[in-house]
Amino acid sequence: MSTTDPATAGNSETSEDLLTLHLDRLDASDTWNADDIIGIDGDAGKRLEPHWYLGFAIDSGVITWDREKWNRPLFGAGFTDPTQRRIEFTITYEFPDNNPIATVVVADETDYPDDFDDLTTEEQEARPSTLVPNPPTVANWLTYIVANLNELHRDTQKLVHAWPRT
Numbered sequence: 800m801s802t803t804d805p806a807t808a809g810n811s812e813t814s815e816d817l818l819t820l821h822l823d824r825l826d827a828s829d830t831w832n833a834d835d836i837i838g839i840d841g842d843a844g845k846r847l848e849p850h851w852y853l854g855f856a857i858d859s860g861v862i863t864w865d866r867e868k869w870n871r872p873l874f875g876a877g878f879t880d881p882t883q884r885r886i887e888f889t890i891t892y893e894f895p896d897n898n899p900i901a902t903v904v905v906a907d908e909t910d911y912p913d914d915f916d917d918l919t920t921e922e923q924e925a926r927p928s929t930l931v932p933n934p935p936t937v938a939n940w941l942t943y944i945v946a947n948l949n950e951l952h953r954d955t956q957k958l959v960h961a962w963p964r965t
Contacts, residue, residue: 817864817872817890817952820945822938824861849876849886852940862945870894876944883928884909888947890955905951 853876856862864872875889891902909929918926932939 815953815956816949817869818874818945818949819863820856820941821861821863822941824859825856825938825941849878849940849944852876852937853944856941861941874948876948878930879906882924883931886930888944888951890948890951901955903951903955905947905954907947 853862853874857874870893872893873889873891875887875891877887879885879887885906885908887904887906889902889904892900894900907930909926911926915923915926930943932943
């Protein structure tokens with residue numbers, strides 16, 4: 800899906816991005832530390848679900864948006880299977896009357912080799928997911944998540960502008 804430069808992800812002044820990623824606030828944030836969070840496999844900082852990073856980053860001001868314009872959309876980023884081979888990104892737009900108006904979803908999937916279907920189940924399961932950032936740092940996760948949510952937002956804007964008017 801997106802291959803956005805971490806230094807510019809979500810920070811373009813001229814784009815129609817919804818989210819702004821403030822990586823400079825990541826180290827200064829005292830409200831969460833990914834190394835202290837217990838992951839799904841019980842190890843600190845290991846295999847965290849992307850929505851945890853997203854939630855902590857929003858709560859601590861590492862990810863922001865124009866709340867006056869967009870109110871409080873709900874954002875989602877989560878793997879659809881335990882092998883981390885497919886991730887869904889969602890935005891539910893909420894407007895001033897606090898009614899969710901629309902939920903939009905897009906998925907990103909692991910890149911598989913052409914012969915993937917010919918591999919045994921064990922060989923398939925041994926293939927690593929290409930969706931997990933390398934290295935899987937908090938900054939890399941947030942860059943990936945914000946880039947994909949911003950792409951989904953831009954695609955939604957295109958749809959709204961192209962929708963037939965009566």
